[in-house]
Amino acid sequence: MHKIAEIEVQHNIMKANEKIAKRIQESLNSHNVFSVDFVGAIGSGKTTLIEELITDMNGNIAVIAGDVISKFDAGRFKKHGIPVVGLNTGKECHLDAHLVEHVLDDIPLKDIDYLFIENVGNLICPVDFDLGAHMRVVVISVSEGDDTVEKHPLIFQSADLVVINKVDIADAVGADADKMVADAKALNPNVKIIKTSLKHKEGLKEVIFAIEEFLIQ
Amino acid sequence: MHELSMAEGILKAVIEKSEDNNATEVIEVVVEIGKMVLINPEQIKFLLDVLSEDTIVKGAIFTIEEIPIEIDCPECEYKGKIDDDELDHYAPVVNCPKCGNKRLHITNGKDCIVKNIIIEQED
Numbered sequence: 001m002h003k004i005a006e007i008e009v010q011h012n013i014m015k016a017n018e019k020i021a022k023r024i025q026e027s028l029n030s031h032n033v034f035s036v037d038f039v040g041a042i043g044s045g046k047t048t049l050i051e052e053l054i055t056d057m058n059g060n061i062a063v064i065a066g067d068v069i070s071k072f073d074a075g076r077f078k079k080h081g082i083p084v085v086g087l088n089t090g091k092e093c094h095l096d097a098h099l100v101e102h103v104l105d106d107i108p109l110k111d112i113d114y115l116f117i118e119n120v121g122n123l124i125c126p127v128d129f130d131l132g133a134h135m136r137v138v139v140i141s142v143s144e145g146d147d148t149v150e151k152h153p154l155i156f157q158s159a160d161l162v163v164i165n166k167v168d169i170a171d172a173v174g175a176d177a178d179k180m181v182a183d184a185k186a187l188n189p190n191v192k193i194i195k196t197s198l199k200h201k202e203g204l205k206e207v208i209f210a211i212e213e214f215l216i217q
Numbered sequence: 218m219h220e221l222s223m224a225e226g227i228l229k230a231v232i233e234k235s236e237d238n239n240a241t242e243v244i245e246v247v248v249e250i251g252k253m254v255l256i257n258p259e260q261i262k263f264l265l266d267v268l269s270e271d272t273i274v275k276g277a278i279f280t281i282e283e284i285p286i287e288i289d290c291p292e293c294e295y296k297g298k299i300d301d302d303e304l305d306h307y308a309p310v311v312n313c314p315k316c317g318n319k320r321l322h323i324t325n326g327k328d329c330i331v332k333n334i335i336i337e338q339e340d
Contacts, residue, residue, distance in 0.1 A: 006335050007238050011230035013223055013329040014254070093219055125219040128255055153310045154255065157319070187310070187319060 017129055020097035024104060024132025031109035034215045035117065037131050039155060040139030041148065042121030045165040047073045048198045049139055049207065050116050054080045056201075057208055059113035064103060066095040066119050073118060083108055094125035097132055123152040135214050137207075141166040142175035149183035156187045161194070161210050168197040220256050223329060224264035228274060230331045235273050240336035243277040247333050251284040251326035252301050253311070258283065277334075286311060286326035292318040301326075 028035050040046045047065075054061050054077070062083040065074040074086035085103045089095060100117065107115060117133055119126050123140070138159040140148050143166055149156055156162060162184045167177045181193050192210050196203030227248055235243050246265070250258055258281040265279045286301045293316040300314060312319055 002241065002337050003340060004244065004335060005238065005338050006333055007234055008333050009230060009234050009331040010333075011234070011331040013226040013230070013331070014327065016226065092222055096222065124255055128219065154253075189320065 014128065017097045020101050021130040021132035024097055024101055025134070027104060028109070028115065028132065028134070031112075033109050033112055033115050035115040035131075035133040035135070036211065037117050037119060037126075037133035037136045038139060039119040039123070039126045039136060040121065040163075041123055041141070041144045044121070044139045044141040044144065045163075045196075045198050046118050046121065046139045047076055049137075049163065049165070049196075050118055051076060051080065052198055052201065052204050053116065053208065053211075054082060056204060057114070057211075060111060061114045061116060062107050062112045064095075064100060064107070064115065064117045066099070066117065068092075068120060083112065089120055093120055093122050094129055095119050095131055096129040100131050123148070123155045127154045127158055135160045135211065137161045137163060137211075139163045139165060140180070142170040142177050142180070143173045145173075146175040146177070146179045149180050149187070153187050156184050156191070159184075159188060159191055160214055161192050161207070162188075163194050163196055163203075163207060165196045165198055167195045168200065168202070220260040220264055223256055224261055224268055227261070227329075227331055228265060228268050228272065231274050231277075231334055232272055234331075234334055235336055238336060239338050240273060240334075241339050242337040243274045243334055244337060245278045245280060245335040246274065246331065247280045247282065249282045249284050249328070249330040249332050251328050252286050253323055253326040254329055256329070282332070284326050284328070287324045288313065289322040289324050290316065290318055291320065291322065292316050296324070 038046045063077045064085050066087040070086035070088050074084050077084040085106045164180050170177045184193050194203050194206045262279050269275050289296050290313040295315040
């Protein structure tokens with residue numbers, strides 16, 4: 001005999017990620033490590049920004065380099081002589097807490113002050129996945145087009161700091177950086193927005209100050 | 218896209234529950250997806266069909282129920298549903314219907330939940 005049964009499951013897929021994210025943050029807190037999730041468009045300057053922060057910021061930094069194939073960015077960070085873990089996502093378009101927790105053991109948490117996590121270049125998917133970081137920095141550049149902010153509202157609403165990079169080439173690519181600032185402000189009225197030209201270190205000090213200020217809060 | 222990892226998570230939960238309940242077949246799987254979750258229900262269904270191929274879940278009907286957005290506005294203290302019919306599913310910008318504020322606590326519509334399964338069991 002066979003019988004048909006309705007079984008309650010109530011398994012929350014998003015909560016599973018949140019739970020791990022919470023565990024990650026507790027582990028970071030217990031080592032007094034401040035963690036930043038860097039998300040942004042492909043080619044917007046996330047890796048460059050992190051490299052500049054490694055060079056100019058006070059404190060010991062480790063990096064988790066997340067990418068579809070992570071060895072390229074991880075190689076750039078390793079040149080700075082800091083602990084780096086590459087995290088390949090393969091087919092996946094974002095990091096999730098589960099992946100980050102997996103590599104957390106490879107990070108010498110007791111020796112560092114900051115853990116920077118470079119997410120996969122994507123302005124959509126990372127929105128749904130908290131990584132347990134204390135702060136989220138969204139990096140875009142003018143070359144993606146000045147409608148980038150309004151096309152991706154949720155990521156900007158989830159940001160604690162917005163960096164608009166490559167403003168020195170705005171005219172050449174026909175983009176209005178101030179429109180991007182205004183769009184981000186409209187979506188997230190309290191967020192700090194900094195225009196940078198990281199190739200020339202312009203705006204870098206302000207970014208460092210904003211991260212340090214957020215840490216104190 | 219991250220529909221793949223979501224579909225894998227859904228399938229894993231369904232298989233575990235089916236095995237715990239000695240299922241011989243899974244007839245239907247009901248999944249709730251909040252309107253604030255950036256995933257496409259049609260893609261999820263397609264992936265579930267593909268991924269379940271060699272599992273006990275093969276051939277099951279996947280029913281997706283979309284969960285409306287509910288908010289809690291810190292500005293004017295409005296609590297409850299918003300009109301989300303016209304919302305762009307891929308970039309939902311939510312405003313408070315009372316005061317227009319965009320910095321809101323989303324109290325519902327951000328989850329993806331495997332609600333229940335209908336299975337055939339051996340007696």
